[in-house]
Amino acid sequence: MTFAALKTGLLSAPKIDWDFLLGVPLRIVIIIIGAIVLNMVMRLFIRRFSTAVAKGTVGSEKSAGHSKFSSTAAEAQRTGIEPTVIRERRAQRAKTVGRMLSSVTTIIISVIAVLMVLDQMNFNIAPILASAGIVGVALAFGAQELVKDYLSGFFMVIEDQYGIGDTVDLGEAVGEVEDFGLRKTAVRDLTGTLWHVRNGEIMRVGNLSQGWARAVLEIPVNYSTSMATYHEITESVTNSMLQDKALASAILERPEVAGVQSLSAEYRVIRTMIKTKPNLQWMVERAFRAELTNEFDRRGITIPIIQETVLRTLPDTSDALGSTTTSTADDRPQFAHAGRRRNDDSPSPLPSDDEIRSTTDEAGTDSPDGDS
Structure with a gap:
């Protein structure tokens, strides 16, 4: 093909409509x-925010006066939680928050981009917007519980109210958290029942696994x-418990005798408190009670018994004057405590629902310092 023929072919070819290409297609x-660039930029900010959540550097009331939380080692020392557990919890929070955002x-970016493209192609998007408004109103009424669940779950994750493995009291559901998502929380109680609780229905959370715990004992x-003798018994019991490595690692501070909690005709109730690692307060309570009863037996101290008087009518009418008899608890045979409590040396770390609720009740009625 000669140059003249090529020139003739190019001149005879249809002209390209550059005005059209620079119009709608270019827009x-x-x-x-x-939209792609904006999505990438937003994901970059989300990753940075998730990293801040994972590192624990998101602003909080705990960091009053500081721009960031303390390091993992310092937080572990302050709260008593293992550093690996703290890192796992933060990683879980970061993953959940990042995925949702x-x-x-x-x-949102994809929907806006599609509507803008349809508008550039001269499609009438007014019906679409009107339909979207109607759908939005319908969702506002029909799916408001679902939105409430997700928003509640999102703030629970951000505030780190609880995580997998924590022992919580959510009202009806009391036990260990096995699964935690933005919509619902799965809690398994002591009987093995798995409770699925919607996050929007959780009005308050009692977390017994964050920071540290306290074993509160009411000893009759x-x-x-005397109180001096009870202090000596408490010291002896504590020294015996600290010989066990598991109990020694669970106890953070020596027991504190708060004083007399209540009085009755038969005995007085002395409150004793022990600061422990989270989720181990019930094991410490059982071990303390078991060792305390053994110490009572060694010292010859009996557990006080409530005096009871039972009145009953005899069917024999001939004995009118002696128609009532009195029986007191003093007439009952006294049994030694040591024989039936020797097997309490290995207490179970699993708490019952009543123990969890009683612990949260104590936390709600007493001052944080444990003063009576």
Whole structure:
């Protein structure tokens, strides 16, 4: 092909409509590229925010006066939680928050980009917007509980109210958290029942696994045992418990005798408190009670018994004057305590629902310092 023939062919070819290509198609391409870039930028910010959550550097009331939380080692020393557990909890929070924010951001940007592209192609998007408004109103009424669940779960994750493995009291559901998502929380109680609780229905959370715990014991002591003697018994019991490595690692501070909690005709109740690692307060309570009863037996101290008087009518009418008899608890045979409590040396660390609720009740009625 000669140059003259090629020139003739190019001149005879149809002209390209550059005005059209620089119009709608170019704007559509710009919209698509802009949506992709915006999505990437938003994901970058979300990753940084998730990293801040994972490192524990998100602003909080705990960091009053500081821009960031303390390091993992310092927080572990302050709260008593293992550093590996703290890192796992933060990683879980970061993953959950990042996944949710990335999905919501991608959906919103994609919907806006599609509507802008349809508008550039001269489609009438007014019916679409009107339909979207109607759907939005319907969702506002029909799916408001679902939105409430997700928002509640999101703030629970951000505030780190609880995580997998924590022992919590959610009201009806009391036990260990096995699964935690943005919509619902799965809690398994002591009987093995798995409770699925919607996050929007959780009005308050009692977390017994964060930071540290406190074993609160109400010990009935007869009036013949003085407070000084009880202090000596407590020290002896504590020294015996600290010989066990498991109990020694669970106890953070030596027991504190708060004083007399209540009085009755038969005995007085002395409150004793022990600061422990989280989720181990019930094991420490059982071990303390078991060792305390053994120490009572060694010292010859009996557990006070409530005096009871039972009145009953005899069917024999001939004995009118002696128609009632009195029986007191003093007439009952006294049994030694040591024989039936020797097997309490290995207490179970699993708490019952009543123990969890009683612990949360004590936390709600007493001062944080444990003063009576």
